[in-house]
Structure formats: C-alpha cells, structure tokens
Amino acid sequence: MDKRDFKNEVYGELSKISKAMSNPHRIEIIDLLAQRPYAVEEIASCTSISTANASQHLQVLKSAGLVTVNRRGYFIYYSLASEKVFDVWRGLRELGIEQSSKAREAVDRFRMNYHSLQPAGIDEIYEKVSKGKITLIDVRPEDEFIYGHIQNALSIPIDKLVSRLEELSKEMEIIVYCRGPFCIYADQAVEILTKEGFNANRMIEGYPDWKSRNFPVSFSA
Amino acid sequence: MDKRDFKNEVYGELSKISKAMSNPHRIEIIDLLAQRPYAVEEIASCTSISTANASQHLQVLKSAGLVTVNRRGYFIYYSLASEKVFDVWRGLRELGIEQSSKAREAVDRFRMNYHSLQPAGIDEIYEKVSKGKITLIDVRPEDEFIYGHIQNALSIPIDKLVSRLEELSKEMEIIVYCRGPFCIYADQAVEILTKEGFNANRMIEGYPDWKSRNFPVSFSA
DNA sequence: AAACTATTCAATAAATTTGTTGAATAGTTT
DNA sequence: AAACTATTCAACAAATTTATTGAATAGTTT
The missing domain is CATH 1.10.10.10 (Winged helix-like DNA-binding domain superfamily/Winged helix DNA-binding domain)
Structure with a gap:
C-alpha cells in the first residue's frame, strides 16, 4: 500500500x-x-x-x-x-452562521418576526446563573426536559406558557432556552413574555450546547 | 415565511x-x-x-x-x-478516527510500516516543550515552515533529514511533527532517526492543530 | 500591444443521491 | 400462536455529482 x-x-x-x-x-x-x-x-x-x-x-x-x-x-x-x-454539527452550524449570509439573514429575519432580537450568549448566561441572578425557563417539550436540562431550570413547554404565567416574577430577569439557535420555541416564548410585561430574553444556543460545554445539568432517572 | x-x-x-x-x-x-x-x-x-x-x-x-x-x-x-x-475538519477527522474502524486501521497499518507506533499527543508535547525538555523538528517542506511553525522548532524537511543528522543530539528526546495525523513525513523521519540511534517520536497532530490550540507559534514575515 | 501562462469553462457520460410508492418484514403484544 | 404495528425494503424516475477532455479566458509579463 x-x-x-x-x-x-x-x-x-x-x-x-x-x-x-x-x-x-x-x-x-x-x-x-x-x-x-x-x-x-x-x-x-x-x-x-x-x-x-x-x-x-x-x-x-x-x-x-x-x-x-x-x-x-x-x-x-x-x-x-x-x-x-454533536461537536461536528455545532462546528458546521457556527461556520455556516459565520460564512453564509443567507443562513444569517434567515435567522435574523425569523427572530425579527418574534421581536426577539437581543438574544444572550451561553457564556454570559452561565455567568449570571452562577450568581443566581436569573430565572431559567426550558420551553422544550417535557420529555426532552426529563431526558436532560440545565440545572435549576423550570420546565414550561411552549404550549403551556400562557396558562402558567402566574408562576413567574416580573422582578427577575428571565432567560428562555430551547433546542438550539434554529429552534423558535424560545422566540415565541420571549414574544409572549415581553407582551405580558416580563423582562425576558432568549439564549442563542440550546440545551445540547450547554451540556457539551460541561456546564451543570440535571436529568430524571 | x-x-x-x-x-x-x-x-x-x-x-x-x-x-x-x-x-x-x-x-x-x-x-x-x-x-x-x-x-x-x-x-x-x-x-x-x-x-x-x-x-x-x-x-x-x-x-x-x-x-x-x-x-x-x-x-x-x-x-x-x-x-x-479547520475546526470543522478537525472535528470530522476526530469523529472519523473514533467511529470508523476502517479509518483507524488504515492509519495503524501505515504507522506500522514505519515502525512508528508510540506517537505522542499534542498536550503531552506542549507540557514537555514548556519545560524545554525536547528537541522539536518540523519535517514539512520549507515554505510551510516559513509560513508558520511551532515556536523554537527546527526546520529539517524530510528529504534533507539524512544529510543533516549531525545537527541533532542523541541525548535529547526528539519529537517530529508534520502536517497532521494523515501525513507520513513524520513517520518517515522517526524511522530514519530511530535506525540511526536517536530517541525520536512523532507528534500525532500537525502544525495546524497546534496553532488552532493557540499554543505558541512563529512565522517569518 | 503581443506573447505567455495558470486557471477556468463547457460538454459529456457514468455514477451516485434523492423522494415516492406500496409491499414486506421483524419483532412485540395479547 | 395469531394479531398487530412500527419500521424497512425494493423498484423506480428525476436530479445531482463526478472525472475527463480539450478549448477558452483572464490576467501578467516583457
């Protein structure tokens, strides 16, 4: 050979x-x-x-x-x-967002629909979470939450959000996360929460990114 | 939309x-x-x-x-x-080595040809380099070395190695590197050096990996 | 401006990828 | 063991990818 x-x-x-x-x-x-x-x-x-x-x-x-x-x-x-x-997929995703203006524009256009334009990065949020300064909401379907979620996050699937608003405080900063940057559950949630007068933003990345960074997670056996 | x-x-x-x-x-x-x-x-x-x-x-x-x-x-x-x-390519490469037994076997078979079977990982080598314990040789073509190389590495392109052996010491541990894990220059070099009685090994990864880790590099303007 | 050269283009055939359809299958339930 | 069900398979046509050939091109030299 x-x-x-x-x-x-x-x-x-x-x-x-x-x-x-x-x-x-x-x-x-x-x-x-x-x-x-x-x-x-x-x-x-x-x-x-x-x-x-x-x-x-x-x-x-x-x-x-x-x-x-x-x-x-x-x-x-x-x-x-x-x-x-997942690592390779994330690399590809990040390369795409960096290099492909079409991909970037599609995401921006969609975010705009939901008036959710100041999303926060995962590191920034990790900092705040360590200091206990924010409320984290996981708006993915419940079975995904059960399989694994960010430690101390609250599970409110997107289709239950409107009926569970009284669980939330308007004083605390709220960060919503979902599957990842191409998932729009968090954008929908931010739109709803903002309209109701909450101080809410989405995390750009999703649960798998958090887990892959070895930030603290929980799951139900 | x-x-x-x-x-x-x-x-x-x-x-x-x-x-x-x-x-x-x-x-x-x-x-x-x-x-x-x-x-x-x-x-x-x-x-x-x-x-x-x-x-x-x-x-x-x-x-x-x-x-x-x-x-x-x-x-x-x-x-x-x-x-x-490069990040995506490296991810793909690592996924391939992990998942594809054929890829792994092809690499092993080829290393065996060159009797170069105990290559060292990049982190291990970084440690040793910081302590000044080893001689690093870059066996890529000279123009690649000029464009960028590991700090303090010596440039000896593989086809000049046999004629420049007197520059090397048999007391020091020698680490050879090249383009990356699928480049065989370093394997050829290790075979030559070992036969001549030097204590030589290859680095598994290549210069681009070193650079991408933000380990110290040099280049000629 | 003419000569030159590395690169690109265009056209082709072979091979591969893709989605659809409806039937076949493997494995679990009861 | 019979009934059941999610998944896979097989066959097909359309679309895409690939390597090869030789000519065309854009841009640099002189």
Whole structure:
C-alpha cells in the first residue's frame, strides 16, 4: 500500500461521514437527536418528511456510524452515537452562521418576526446563573426536559406558557432556552413574555450546547 | 415565511457547506490548505488529480465560502476562509478516527510500516516543550515552515533529514511533527532517526492543530 | 500591444443521491 | 400462536455529482 492508496483510503472513509451529514434532512435529524432519542415516526413528523424517507435517511446515518439504534416495545429509537457527532454539527452550524449570509439573514429575519432580537450568549448566561441572578425557563417539550436540562431550570413547554404565567416574577430577569439557535420555541416564548410585561430574553444556543460545554445539568432517572 | 420554510432554508444553507466537505478530494484539499495558501497546480499535484479537476473542486469550495482566492503573478492562491473551516475538519477527522474502524486501521497499518507506533499527543508535547525538555523538528517542506511553525522548532524537511543528522543530539528526546495525523513525513523521519540511534517520536497532530490550540507559534514575515 | 501562462469553462457520460410508492418484514403484544 | 404495528425494503424516475477532455479566458509579463 503506497502513500496515495493510504490517503485515498483515509480521506475516502472520512468523506463517508461528511456525506452522511451533507443532506438537509439528515442535519435536521442530527439536530433533533441531540435532544433525546427519537423514534422514526416522531422524527418524520418533526422534520416534515415521510416515514419511509426518514427511515432511509436514518439508515444512511447508521451506516456512517453517526447514530445508534435501540428498541423499546414497538418503537425503534435512534440516538446520536457520540458526543463528537454533536461537536461536528455545532462546528458546521457556527461556520455556516459565520460564512453564509443567507443562513444569517434567515435567522435574523425569523427572530425579527418574534421581536426577539437581543438574544444572550451561553457564556454570559452561565455567568449570571452562577450568581443566581436569573430565572431559567426550558420551553422544550417535557420529555426532552426529563431526558436532560440545565440545572435549576423550570420546565414550561411552549404550549403551556400562557396558562402558567402566574408562576413567574416580573422582578427577575428571565432567560428562555430551547433546542438550539434554529429552534423558535424560545422566540415565541420571549414574544409572549415581553407582551405580558416580563423582562425576558432568549439564549442563542440550546440545551445540547450547554451540556457539551460541561456546564451543570440535571436529568430524571 | 412559516416555521417549515425557515428550517428548510437554514438546514439547506448549512448542507451546502457540508456538501462542499463531502468529497474525499475536497477534504484532502482543505487539509492541505491548513498549512499555507496553495496554487491550483500545486494542489492538483499534491492530491494526485488533474488541474482541471482540482480547479473544479476549488470552485465548489469557493461557492460554499470555505476558501478565498488571492492572485500573485501568474498564480492564483487558495486559502482557507476561516479558522472555523479547520475546526470543522478537525472535528470530522476526530469523529472519523473514533467511529470508523476502517479509518483507524488504515492509519495503524501505515504507522506500522514505519515502525512508528508510540506517537505522542499534542498536550503531552506542549507540557514537555514548556519545560524545554525536547528537541522539536518540523519535517514539512520549507515554505510551510516559513509560513508558520511551532515556536523554537527546527526546520529539517524530510528529504534533507539524512544529510543533516549531525545537527541533532542523541541525548535529547526528539519529537517530529508534520502536517497532521494523515501525513507520513513524520513517520518517515522517526524511522530514519530511530535506525540511526536517536530517541525520536512523532507528534500525532500537525502544525495546524497546534496553532488552532493557540499554543505558541512563529512565522517569518 | 503581443506573447505567455495558470486557471477556468463547457460538454459529456457514468455514477451516485434523492423522494415516492406500496409491499414486506421483524419483532412485540395479547 | 395469531394479531398487530412500527419500521424497512425494493423498484423506480428525476436530479445531482463526478472525472475527463480539450478549448477558452483572464490576467501578467516583457
């Protein structure tokens, strides 16, 4: 095996992984699986594709070693195979926000819809949380919260927010977080809270970013 | 623009970037450009493809915003557009080594050829360097060394090594580094040095990793 | 301005990727 | 063991990616 064969083999192998991450639906699936394991039909419905199509994309991810499989009852749950999968996805996401003006504009335009334009970065929030200065609200679906959440965060899924406003104080600064920078639950929440007179902002990043930074998390066994 | 359109737009944009990184030749080009800007013909020859083909791949990388262009005289030099491009590539590389047994085996098999099987990690070496305990040799081509190298490293391009052995001491521990984990210059060097009775090992990672960690570097203006 | 040169372009065929359809399957429940 | 169900498979057509060829081009030298 000469030098060229070696390089062909190595770069060829690695390109299988990046090929697996080179489809919009599959990226979206990875972004979703960073929250918790999901079954095929749930994945299909969250990403607005057919079940058969979702299954096929999941096969691709599985062959590339990016996801693992786990059956419980009738359902087959897919999970990310490694923390490193999220790391690569986050790198890609950050590179995209830096380099692609279209991606940046799409995000800004959407934030604008929800009048949620001064989001705070994860480090800034980590500082404040350590000093106990803010109320953290997790507006993701409850099952994602149960699977893992930021320590001391309060779970108020976005569709329950309007009915649970009396639990919140208008004195404290409120930070809302959700799945990540492309998830709009937090933006919707900030819009609702601001209209009701609360002092609320969203965290740009999501729970998986917090966890990947090794900031303190909790989960229910 | 509803939620689904937004997601399609964002994930679609980001997939353009990963698509650009999803071809073995293009990955190899990125790996090469992490050393220094390179002209099209050089890139073609380093990666064993035709000039026209290299040019086409470079167009793809350029459209995705991953590389930038710079003319000097007759030549057009391509560079990585951002540190983040290397970050994503490194993430992919590490994920590949972790997940793909084929990639891992290819690397091991090749190291074995050169009897260079106890390479040292970058952190370990950083520690030793700070204590001045080792001799660092950069065996990449001289122009890459000039463009940037580890502080206090000695430049001995691999093809000059045999003729410059008298510059080295058999008492000091020698660490050799090159472009990165898929570059074999350092392995070749370790084989030569070991045969001659030197105490030599390679660093697993390459110069771009060192630089990206913000460890001390030098370059000639 | 003419000569020169590295790079890009255009056209092509082969290979791969993609989403859809509806049927088949593997595995769990009862 | 029979019934049931989420998931996978197989077959297809459309779209995209890829490498090759040789000509065209943009820009620098002299």
